[in-house]
Amino acid sequence: MMTSSLPRTVSGIQATSDSLHLGNYIGALQQFVVHQESHDAFYFIANMHAITVEQDPSDLRERTLRTAAQFIAAGIDPEKSTIFVQSQVPAHPQLSWVLECTTSMGEASRMTQFKDKSAKQDHVSLGLLTYPALMAADILLYNPQMVPVGEDQRQHLELTRNLAERFNYRFGETFVVPEAQILKSTAKIYDLQNPSSKMSKSLPSPLGRIDLLDDAKSLTKKIKSAVTDDGKEIAYEPESKPGVSNLLTIYSSLTSRSVDDIVAEYEGKMYGHLKVDLAEIAVEALTPVRERTNELLQDRAQLQAILDSGAAKANEIAEVTLREVYDKVGFV
Ligand code: ATP
Numbered sequence: 001m002m003t004s005s006l007p008r009t010v011s012g013i014q015a016t017s018d019s020l021h022l023g024n025y026i027g028a029l030q031q032f033v034v035h036q037e038s039h040d041a042f043y044f045i046a047n048m049h050a051i052t053v054e055q056d057p058s059d060l061r062e063r064t065l066r067t068a069a070q071f072i073a074a075g076i077d078p079e080k081s082t083i084f085v086q087s088q089v090p091a092h093p094q095l096s097w098v099l100e101c102t103t104s105m106g107e108a109s110r111m112t113q114f115k116d117k118s119a120k121q122d123h124v125s126l127g128l129l130t131y132p133a134l135m136a137a138d139i140l141l142y143n144p145q146m147v148p149v150g151e152d153q154r155q156h157l158e159l160t161r162n163l164a165e166r167f168n169y170r171f172g173e174t175f176v177v178p179e180a181q182i183l184k185s186t187a188k189i190y191d192l193q194n195p196s197s198k199m200s201k202s203l204p205s206p207l208g209r210i211d212l213l214d215d216a217k218s219l220t221k222k223i224k225s226a227v228t229d230d231g232k233e234i235a236y237e238p239e240s241k242p243g244v245s246n247l248l249t250i251y252s253s254l255t256s257r258s259v260d261d262i263v264a265e266y267e268g269k270m271y272g273h274l275k276v277d278l279a280e281i282a283v284e285a286l287t288p289v290r291e292r293t294n295e296l297l298q299d300r301a302q303l304q305a306i307l308d309s310g311a312a313k314a315n316e317i318a319e320v321t322l323r324e325v326y327d328k329v330g331f332v
């Protein structure tokens, strides 16, 4: 097996919509692209997590490929990073079972994501409850030092670390205990219409969510109709001015300029000025991603080949960890 001397990183995104959104792009994908330069990087499409809430099979199949295309279009290079689909690496659910048996009911039911998502479902699946054990398996199989995620995944990462430590204590040193990499400034992008809730794939918010695959016209419309706050001043004050602060965060991440610098530039200007400029910036940043995604989707055999070779590499590494775990828990 070829092993890299670089530190390892792993992260995934669920195949729960046709397009990823700006929160996924800024909170996750942009970090993935940076870390592939300095890490042995594994990035996967979480199609098994996706079925914790109801999915239509043909949509799920399509969304899996579309998510892979958006990974590559956003700058993840299949020559540098291993890109794969979760269900093509059976060690994920296999390790998950062992970790489910390491997790208490109390821990799982305390997870904020479980509470939020189960409140929105008529039918709450057992998988929605055990989601964090599968996520811990996704991570621990690869023994990464670092896991880049958005703020909403902090609690799951903390549980992953606890499960790793618990397993190591009970069965002997097995897993690397990974660090969460959560960028303070960009880790939570909010819904443009409702700046108190995070931008989300699974929440219908036609005007509040900026999709990577939106065309210029709808991007512009959504940004111009973003909810702003009382007063006129353009200032970064997440508590009292959540709407404008969210726009400033997005502006800053898409331009790599500091929020202070942007605030200084807009001193004395109106919210409308900021929105017009941000719409232009977003169109410029996202149009190439959309076009490249559509190009990649023209050649599905090529995309599938990238995913197949990613799965082969992921399987090699995941199998080694799984075998060690099975041995340690006493499976013959
Ligand atoms: P779903 O609604 O189906 O859960 P999601 O939008 O929350 O979708 P996930 O696939 O669950 O997206 O998460 C993928 C990655 O994107 C995770 O690292 C998560 O922390 C990050 N992420 C999701 N939403 C945001 C957001 N609004 N701001 C920043 N990062 C985010």
Ligand code: MG
Pocket (backbone or CB within 6 Å): none
């Ligand atoms: Mg989510």
